[in-house]
Amino acid sequence: MDGRGGKSVVVVGAGIVGAATAYFLSRRGYKVRLIEAVAPAAAASGSADGAVSVASKRPGPMMTTALAGIALYRQLEREGLFSGLFKQRPTVMVAEDESEVESLVGHADALAGEGMSLRRIEGEALRRYLPDVSPGVRLAIEVGNEGHAIGYEIVRRLIAASGVAVERDTRVLGLVDSGSGGSIAAVDTSRGRAEAEHFVIAAGGGSADLIGLPGIVRPRKGQLVVTERAPMLATTLPGALMSCRYLLSKDAIQGGGTAARRFGLVVDPLRTGQFLIGGTREETADTGNDLAAIRHLLASAVRLLPPLERLRVIRVFAGVRSATIDGLPVIGRMAGYDNLVVATGFEGDGICLGPLVGQAVSRIVAGEPGELDLRPFSPDRFAQRSLVA
Ligand SMILES: Cc1cc2nc3c(=O)[nH]c(=O)nc-3n(C[C@H](O)[C@H](O)[C@H](O)COP(=O)(O)OP(=O)(O)OC[C@H]3O[C@@H](n4cnc5c(N)ncnc54)[C@H](O)[C@@H]3O)c2cc1C
Numbered sequence: 379m380d381g382r383g384g385k386s387v388v389v390v391g392a393g394i395v396g397a398a399t400a401y402f403l404s405r406r407g408y409k410v411r412l413i414e415a416v417a418p419a420a421a422a423s424g425s426a427d428g429a430v431s432v433a434s435k436r437p438g439p440m441m442t443t444a445l446a447g448i449a450l451y452r453q454l455e456r457e458g459l460f461s462g463l464f465k466q467r468p469t470v471m472v473a474e475d476e477s478e479v480e481s482l483v484g485h486a487d488a489l490a491g492e493g494m495s496l497r498r499i500e501g502e503a504l505r506r507y508l509p510d511v512s513p514g515v516r517l518a519i520e521v522g523n524e525g526h527a528i529g530y531e532i533v534r535r536l537i538a539a540s541g542v543a544v545e546r547d548t549r550v551l552g553l554v555d556s557g558s559g560g561s562i563a564a565v566d567t568s569r570g571r572a573e574a575e576h577f578v579i580a581a582g583g584g585s586a587d588l589i590g591l592p593g594i595v596r597p598r599k600g601q602l603v604v605t606e607r608a609p610m611l612a613t614t615l616p617g618a619l620m621s622c623r624y625l626l627s628k629d630a631i632q633g634g635g636t637a638a639r640r641f642g643l644v645v646d647p648l649r650t651g652q653f654l655i656g657g658t659r660e661e662t663a664d665t666g667n668d669l670a671a672i673r674h675l676l677a678s679a680v681r682l683l684p685p686l687e688r689l690r691v692i693r694v695f696a697g698v699r700s701a702t703i704d705g706l707p708v709i710g711r712m713a714g715y716d717n718l719v720v721a722t723g724f725e726g727d728g729i730c731l732g733p734l735v736g737q738a739v740s741r742i743v744a745g746e747p748g749e750l751d752l753r754p755f756s757p758d759r760f761a762q763r764s765l766v767a
Contacts, residue, residue, distance in 0.1 A: 384575025385409055387743060388565055390550045390588065391581035393423035394529055394728055395721050397536040398736020399578050404540040406744055411572055412542045413565070415549040419530035421582050422728060425665075425697025426529045427602055427646065427656045430730045433469040433521040433620060437488035439754040440706065444727065445492060446750060447734040451525060454733060459539055463532060465649050466525045468617035470508070471625075472682070473517045478622035485625060486519045495522040510614050510685050520616065526646060529729045536733070545569070550581070553588060553718070561717045576743050578719045583663070583700040585722035589712055591760050595723050597663035598701040600656060601671045603679075604693040607651035611685050618646040621682060638662070639671070643678045645686070653686065655679045659699075659726075667694045701725040709735060709755040711742060719743060720757055 385408050389396045392414035400412045414420070430451050435441040454460040473482040490496055497520040499507050504518055537544060549568040556563040564573040579585045586595040621643035639660045646654040658671050672694050680687045702708060702723035712718045719742050721735050728735075734750070741748040 386574040387411070387576040387578060388413060388572050388574040389578045389580060390565065391415075391579070391584065392418040392533065392537065392544050393421055393580065393582050394419070394533050394536075394732030395582075395724070395735050395739075396578070396580035397423075397533045397540070398733045399580055399721070399739045400542045400736075401536040401540040402737045402740035403743060404542055406740060408576075408743070410540065410542045411545060411574065412537070412540075413545045413548050413550055413567060413572060415547070415581075415584065417546050418537055418544055419533040422697050422699055422724075423529040423533050423732070425602075425695055426726075426729050427600075427644065427654050428526050428528050428729050429469070429618060429644065429646065430464065430525040430527050431469050431521075431618075432489065432492070432494060433471055433524060434625060435727065436705075437491070439751070440727065441488070441492050443734065443750060444730050445494075447731045448524065450734045450737065451527065451730075452523075459535065460527070460532065463535060464525050464527050466523070467647075469521045469524045469620055470615075470617050471519045471521065471620045471622060472508075472511065472515045473622040474512075474514045475516075479517050481625060482517060482519060482622045489521060496520065497522070507616070508614075508619075510611065510683055511619065512682050512684060515682070524617070526618065526648070527729060529732075532729070532732070536736075550588060553577070561715055576717045576719070578721065578739055578743065580721045580739070582722060583698065585700075585708075585720060589718070589720050589757070591708070591757065594703050594708070594760050595700045596661070596703065598699040598725065599658065599660040599662050599664060599696055600699060600726070601658045601660075601667050601675065601694065601696045602654060602656040603672060603675055603691055604695075605653040605655070605686065605689040606692050608653065608685075608689050609651035611689075612647035612651050612653070615645075615647045615683075618644055619682060620644045621678070623678075641674055641678065643675070643682060645679050645683055652692070653689065655686075663698050665696045665698060667696050699725045704759070707731070707735075707755050708757050708760075709738065709752050710757050713758050
């Protein structure tokens, strides 16, 4: 069966990627079934810190794609879909010691090469720009045109606008081959079989087993802290403060680092006047918080922005990112199946990329050429096992 001509589609997973896919497909006139094991935003999309940012991306395809991701947030905000949900603000990357300055300058060159608007601030100007940060900060690079969005709010908005009723508490157990070769006929779920002409697997950490790529996606936990409101302090920060150590922690993991826990540091003043402080990168799927990690995050945050010491913590939480073994997401049609598309493995970047990826996936399903170069993210780079038992 060639499913490409039909208009019915099953989307597996109601995180930000599945929700965005459902939204863009329903706008194209597709009849969408959105099947979710738990509830919308039950996994990573509901426990992220929400930076919609290019600043932290590695040069190359992720940086280029993130730029397009932010542009789409701005467009959807202007058009009203994300009205009130996308806070535009710069990211301010800061470096303290010599090695951080060196790494930040190199990263700033890469960002400038992608056309990002940057401002380098040091010396007296730095003290005026960031009056409350530690005197230990030697260099700040302001990355303009970035923003913040709360993942579960975006998911809720996309689903409401799509008009699709989420099938909650329904786990997809496996794919059913059409038997005539080259296509999927249905998915088996904990509530029975769901047939359609197209299938999109956007199930985060649950995706790899379903598409016959077991082991390519690994859980990577992050712990985060939210403070009480402190609007006055928030007004002294032009945007999110990102310690250069955040980049180093991401790089260490992508370079094959093996330590079980790494710390980055981002202090983000939220729309509410609260501060979000993150986060860890831990090679585990457990979603608990522990005092040692929270204490470490708070101590680093207070060292960077001493007035935070006066604030009370009102919430700590943790979420699990889905990281691929080569650090790039998996987006595209599955080889050998003309009606099966996957989008997973967004690690710490899926809030930024989710709407864009949903739009791109809807184009793939419709068989239309996309504007994005998705070749670096093709599932073909991994050796696939049989999808069906
Ligand atoms: C601590 C933390 C901080 C982060 N910070 C940022 C950030 O600052 N900026 C940023 O851009 N990104 C950030 N992220 C990453 C971002 O949250 C994720 O990349 C993004 O949410 C992934 O979305 P998704 O839709 O692919 O997956 P998910 O949100 O994980 O959704 C997948 C859904 O599929 C469902 N599912 C799984 N298996 C099945 C199955 N078999 N059948 C049916 N349903 C299934 C799950 O229940 C889940 O609801 C962060 C993540 C964490 C954990």
